[in-house]
Amino acid sequence: MRNLLYIFLLFLGIASLSACISDDFTTSPGVRLRFSTDTVSFDTVFTDVGTPTARLKVFNPDKKSVNISSIRFRNADSPFSMNVDGVSGYDFSNVEIRGGDSIFIFIECFLPENQDTRPFLTSDDILFTLNGNEQSVRVEAYGQNVTRLRNAVVESDMTLTADRPYIIFDSLTVRPGATLKIEPGAQVLFHDKASLIIEGTLEAVGQPGKMIAMRGDRLDNVLPDVGYDILAGQWRGIRFAPESFGNRIEYVDMRSTSRGVVVDSTADLSRQKLTLVNSWLHNSESTVLNSVHAKVDAYGCVFSEAGDAVVSLTGGEHTFSQCTLANYYLFSVISRPILSLYHLLPDHAYDNPGNPLMKASFNNCIIYGLASDINEGDLTGSEVFLRYCLLKANGNDDSNFLNCIWGENPEFLTVREDYYFNYHVAEESPAIGAGDPSLVAPQTLTDMDGNLRMPGGIRPTLGAYAK
Secondary structure, eight states: OHHHHHHHHHHHHHHHHHHHHHHOBOOOTTOOOEESOSEEEEEEEETTSOOOOEEEEEEOOSSSBEEEEEEEESSTTOSEEEEETTEEESEEEEEEEOTTOEEEEEEEEOOOOOSOSSOEEEEEEEEEEETTEEEEEEEEEEEEOOEEEEEEEEOSOEEEOSSSOEEEEEEEEEOTTOEEEEOTTOEEEEOTTOEEEESSEEEEEOBTTBOEEEEESOOSEEETTEEGGGOSOSBOEEEEOTTOOSEEEESEEEEEESSOEEEOOOOOTTSOOEEEESOEEEEESSOSEEEESSEEEEESOEEEEESSOSEEEESSEEEEESOEEEEOOSSSOOOSOSEEEESOSGGGGGGSTTSOOOEEEEESOEEEESSOSBSOSOOTTSEEEEESOEESSOOOOOSSEESOEESOOOOBSOBGGGTBOOOOBOTTOTTTTOSOGGGOOGGGSBOTTSOBSSGGGOOOOSSSOOO
């Protein structure tokens, strides 16, 4: 009996203690909640598509527990919704936070489509009522209407305008005989694993200050203040089929692919396959540009960040003028040199019998990064020439490497550890004024920023940027 009495008294004490804890709420009107931010902001929100989840932390700085009598949106028809303690809704009552503790509120936004072509601001307030006092946190999002294309096939000429972004689901295929034109300033966004397949012709021609964006459709951040742009593999990339010729990519920022630009073998070097001008192709899980037995030229372009070779060329004819080839890839060990060249020497011919050996010129270029710069250190006997190029390797000029800068750092402004990729060069760069004016092609008299490359007759800086 005595033991039973002790057990009874012990349970009674625990129950009394629990009651004291649960009832120990402050009712003081002077208590205020604290919040992790005063404004919850979403990046651009596409209409008719739910957003990623934003997070708000609510702190109770008091020693005693608080009972928030109401958490709700100011507008009854708010496009925002929230989740409190695992329950989704718009209005919550009697939410408790223990003394010195906190809770998370998860917020989402869904905007219906409207007629606006420009981004439009949508906002509301989350209202917190505690002990008769009201506090608020603003929530806001910029909505953007988009045009969605799913497994689209272009049978006749089509133009993508800059009026509103396009989101490509699965694929966009341009059939033989059709031309896809993309206007300056257009945004072409690709959903997971989507691709652009060109069997006809692509004319993606932007302008300085109105570059065409070709990227994944994730516009939120993967880390605080770091966008999804740093993640490769968000979409497949662009494939130019064997029957496709006369393609142009000018003032295009193309990024975050799994395989970059792939140029299929044509075995026809009498016709221009692809011309790239003042564009930045970057951040690919494999190569940024892979061309096989085709005629491809690049002027004033940056090719950067790849898990494989940045540029891989097999046979074909190529001119790379005022280009930067760099590799500071984040997500894997880089598997091949930055510039990888194949089928350029007679002993390579057995790989592709019947195709002519490569002809290529690299003029006023920079080739530098974490990987080695070029796979073929000895180009003797080939028709591949590097003139006035800055290279990572230590070497010497010969009949194929002409007036090159060896073993020097170009001093890119890139800071890989901060996820900052900028291939302009610093003022102390040895690339400044090191180019040959006679090798500056007409297409590169201005760079992709719109700057003159040789104002006042100064010698050009190596690489894609004038300064």
